[in-house]
Amino acid sequence: MNYSQPLELTGIISTLDTFFRNNLTPFWATFIEGALILIAILAAYAIIALALIYIERKITAFFQSRLGPNRLGKYGVIQSIADMVKILIKEIIQINDVDKFLFYAAPFFVIISSVLTFGAIPFGMGLQAVDFKIGIIYVIAASSLGVIGVLLAGWSSNNKYSMIGAMRSGAQFVSYELSAAFSLMTIVVLSGTMQLSEIVENQRYAWNLFNGHIPAMIAFVIYLISGHAETNRGPFDLPEAEGELTAGYHTEYSGLQFGFFYLAEYLNMFIIAAVATTVFLGGWMPIQIKGLDAFNQVMWYIPSYVWFFAKTGVLIFLSLWVRWSFPRMRIDLLLNLEWKYLLPINLVNILLMVLMVLAGWTLSDWFPGLFAIAP
C-alpha cells in the first residue's frame, strides 16, 4: 500500500541528490552531500539543545509552581538564545596549573561522542545520516566515549572536587551503560536486527514495547532508568551534587568549554529519549492498524518527523517529571540499584525474551492478522 505523504522531506532530499549526482563528479557530489549533512546535523544539534534548555527550564518552573523565564519574548521563548550569546563571548579562563592538553581536549570528547550518537538517530523517513547494520551497537559505542571526556576533565583540572566528581561520574556512567546496553539487546533479540531503520520498519503495526509485552516493558523501564542515570540528571545527579562537589567534573571550566558540557548534557537527554523512541515506541512510524486504510492514510498525513519528535517529547517530559519528583540518591545506593537490581533483572529478562521469541509468544506471533508485517 502506498499512502500519500505530502509533508515528508524524502522528495526534497532525493531531488537534491539527483541534482548533485547529475551535475558533479561522484567524488564531489559525495563530498558536498556529506558537508550538507554535517551542517544539517550540527544545526539540528544546536537548535534542539536550545529548545531543550528552554523547555526544561519552563517545565521545571511549572513543576515548582513558578512561571519560569518569561521576560524575553513571548513566554520567554528566546531566553536560551540570550544564554547562548552570553556563553559564546564569556571569557575562557586560562588556568596555570592544569594539564593543558587534556584540559582543553576533554570537552571535545564529550561533545563529539554526543554528536556521533546524534547522527545515528532516525529523525524521520529518510532523515537518518548514519545507518549501519549494527546501528544499536554503534549507538552504544559512540555514547561510551563521553565518559572518557568526563574522567579526563576531572583529572586535568587539578582540583579535588573535579576529581571526586569525575570518579563518581565515571563509576556511574560505566555501570549504567551496561544495563542500558543490555536492555537494548533485549529488543535486538525481539526484532532480529540491529539496524535502526529496520527496527523502525519492523514496528509498523506493533511497537516493540507491545510486541514483546512483559520482557519488552521491563527492558523499557530499565532503559529509561539507566539512560536517565547516564545523563547525570534527576535523582542521579550526584556527580555534580552542588552542595558538596561545587559543579562536579566541570568545576574549573568556564565560558564556551563549560557550554560544551552543558550542551552535551541536554543533548544526551534527547538522545536517550530518541533511542528509546526508536527502539521501543516505533520511531518515526505513524500509528497504523492493519486493514484500516483510511485511518492509516490520515495518520500518514502527519509527517514522520512530527511523530518522532512527539514521542521523544513525551519521554523527555517523563525524564523531567522524574527529575523533579525524587531526591538525590547516595552513591552507594546508586550503585546498589544498578548492580543488585537492574543488571540481574536485565539478564533474566534477556533470557525470558529469548524464550519468548523461540516459543513464539510475541503479539505478532499470536495475532499475525493484526500485528505481523508479512501476511
Place this chain on the structure above:
Amino acid sequence: MAQQIIFYILALAIAVFSILAVTSKRVIRSATYLLFVLLATAGLFLLLNYHYLFAVQVTVYAGGIMVLFIMSIFLTHKPGDQFITRMSWKVRSSAFLAVAGLVLCGYIIVKNVTRVYSYINGNELQMQDLGTTMMGTEKYQYLLPFEVISVLLLACIIGAILIARKEKSPMNPPQGDMD
C-alpha cells in the same frame, strides 16, 4: 583516492600517537594517546567496512578498557606523577627485541598480504552471519564455547573472592550488608 588519503591520515595518527604514548612522561597522557591509537584503529576498520569490528573496538577498547585504565591511574597515582626513564641494558635489550619482532612480523605480513587481501571484498558483513558464527558449534564457529569458558573463569574468580573473604562472625555481622 579519498580512501587512500583517509588511510594515510589514520596511519599517521596511529604512528604518531603510538610513539607519543610510549615516550610521554605523564602516565595519564600515555593512556590518552593510547586511546587515540585505538580510535584510529577503529577508523581503519570503518574504512574497511568492518562496521561490527569498528563498534566493538570503540566499545570494548576505547569505552571499556581505557576507562578502566584511567580509573586505575586515578586510584594509584598522585596527580602529575612522572616516570623517570633511564637508559639501561634492559632498555637496550628490549629495544633490540622489539626491532627483531618488527622484522619478523613485517616479513610475515609482507608474505601473507596478498593472501589476506583476497579475503577483503569490501562488502558489509551480515549480522546474521556474525551471529551464527558466534553461537554455532561447527567448524570455525567457536565463540560460544569460548564465552562459556570465560563465564567459568568469572565463577572461579568469584569463588576465590568468597574463599579469601574474612569469615563473618555471627555475633557482630557487618552493618549495612543486609539491604
Place this chain on the structure above:
Amino acid sequence: MLKFHFIRKIFFILLDTNNFKITQNIPPSGFRGADINNMNPFIKYISGIFTAVKSLLGGMLVTWRELWRKKVTMQYPENRDTLVISDRWRSELTMPHDENNEHACTACGICMINCPNGTINVISKTIETEDGKKKKILDKHIWDYGMCTFCNLCVITCPSDAIIFNNDFEGAMFDRSKLVHQLNKPGSKLREKKPLTPKGEQKAP
C-alpha cells in the same frame, strides 16, 4: 543424584533464611519490621521492587498534581502598579515635610543616641532668634540607608514624631554614597508648635 543435590543446594542458598537473618537487634514482637527481617530474602528482594515502584509512583503523583496547580508567582516589574507592600514594611527613613517645607525635627538627637549602630547623624547648628535668644535648630539629618537595620528604634523614641519609615522598597543604587540620605530638605525649617492640635495630624499626608 549429584545433579539433584546441586539444584537443592542452589535453592538452599536462595531460600535459606538463616544465612541472611539478622541475629542482632531483633525488634520486639508487634513491631512491623520484625517480619520483614524474618522474610525469605528472595521474596524480600522481589517485594522490595514492587514496594519501591509503588512509593515512587506515589511521589510522581504529587508532582503531577503540582504541575497543574495555579502558579503563584508575583511578577514584580510588570505588577508595579498593583503591587501592595504592607505599611509595616520598613524601607526608607523619611522626614515628612508639609506644604510650607516645614518639618517637626527639633534636632534633639535622641534618634542618633538610640540608633544601635550609628546610622543616624544629626548635625545641629545654633542660631540667634530675633529676640536675642540662642536656639539649636536642625542643620542636617543624615541617615545611612546602607547601614540601617530598620529596627524602628529611632521612630519610636522620637519625641516629636519627625521621622517615619516609608515602604518604598526600590532603593538599589550604583554608588555607595548615594545611599547616605539627608532627610531634611534644603531650606526647610522647624514647624511652629501648635499645642492644641493632636499629635497625629501633624504628620505629612
Place this chain on the structure above:
Amino acid sequence: MDLKKVKIKAFPAEDFKDTDTLQAYIDELNANGTNVMVGKLDQMINWGRANSLWPLAFATSCCGIEFMAAAAAHYDLARFGMEVTRNSPRQADLMVVAGTIVHKMGPLLRRVYDQMAEPKYVVAMGACAISGGPFVNSYHVINGAEKIIPVDVYIPGCPPRPESLFYGLLQLQRKVKAEKFFDNKRIVRPYNPATLIDPKTGEALDVKNEFKAPNPLKGK
C-alpha cells in the same frame, strides 16, 4: 549615550533611581574613546549578557535566605533568566554577596571573585554586605564588600525584600546594557588591602589578583 535608550521591559526608564551615577559611569567609559553610539552588535551582546546573568550566591547569612525566597515560587528569579545558580565561580556572571563578610571570609571572597570569568558583576545585598550593617563597629567584620571587591549595585535592606533584589538586578541590567563590548574596558575599582588584616598577627593578608595554588604537576 542616552540612558533613556536603555530599555528594561515593563519598567519605565524615568522611574529608575540613581541615573546620574550611571551617566557618570558611561561618560567615564567613553572618556578615552570616540563617543559613538552603541552599535547593533554591542546591543545584541549586551542584551544576551543582561538577560542571562547566572548568579553565584555568596550567601553567608540571612540575606541568603531572602535570595532563596527570591528564587522560589512566589517571586521567581527564573523570570529574568537568572535561576541557573552556578556554584562554580568559573561559570557565574554575577556574584550576589548576601551577608556579613568577616575578616576571615574576606580573602576567600576576593579569591572567589578572582576566579570568576569576565564579564563579572557583583551585587552587594543587604546592610552587612554594603557597610557591615549591625556589626559595623565589630572588631572582626569588614565594613562592606566594596572594601575587597568592586561592587556594581548596592541593594539596601536588612534583609532586602525579594522585590528590592529584583529592582537591584534590573538596575544591574541597565548597567550591563550601557556597556560596550569592543571599545572600552570595564572600570574595576581596586580593593583596599588595608582592610584585610590578619586578626592574629595584625599583618595585611596577601590577596593579590592572581590566585596562585601550589602546583603538584611540577616535581619537587
